[in-house]
Amino acid sequence: MSNDQPVGIVLVSHSKEVAAATVELANALAGGTAVPVAPAGGTADGRFGTSSELVVAAAASVDRGSGVAVLVDLGSAVLTVKALLAEGDELPHGTRLLDAPFLEGAVAAVVTASAGGDLDAVQAAASEAYDYRKV
Template identity: 45%
Template sequence: MPVGLVVVSHSRALADAAVELARGMLPGRELAVGVAAGDVDGGLGTDATAIADAIAAVDSGDGVVVLMDLGSAVLSAETALELVDDDVRERVVLSPAPLVEGLVGAAVTAAAGADRDRVAAEALRGLAPKQAHLGG
């Protein structure tokens, strides 16, 4: 099973759309992606327990890369790590990559069978093509 990915967003619609885009790059390929988005009432927000559950759901033992949208999503992801077992926590990377671009790169790399560190590194390179094109 490939490295698992978790998308953490304040918006369920945003997270689902980002996952749909990433999956669109991999037709017919297997990819373990969990989504923890929105608050418990279906509104905007993040939930550390949902993030911990998503990590557990996609963890095959090869590691998990967590991508977050902004602000409190990062804080909730950090709190989620406190809720998972120590052995799981050691396999998780909280990525500072941009959510959409990072997810696409991570998904393609994970589906190719790369290890957790390579998947996380590819997520971080998510903005490079746009930066190169725009000269920034």
């Protein structure tokens, strides 16, 4: 699954605004790179929640053939992505749900993808964000 294209990243939040702001922050901290990152926040009708349709559309929009990393914020977002992965045909081949903190993991994932990291490297960097200490 390696090619010259970057790993795509989808950020799934219960809030449209949180997902969009996290995309904006991660891109800014990564230097405004050309990594394809898309938010999938809230429901299709604008409420708080998770939409499988928005997740599928976001994943399709960032897929460049190098895999798609999906980070989620809370419970039902995890369940939605796991259900889509179990179905096996709605998300692009090579889509992975990453076990990582949402904000810190998103930044680490985007920075790593912007440096040319493959899906394994993006997953490792995002997961390592659990170890970021603030005190």
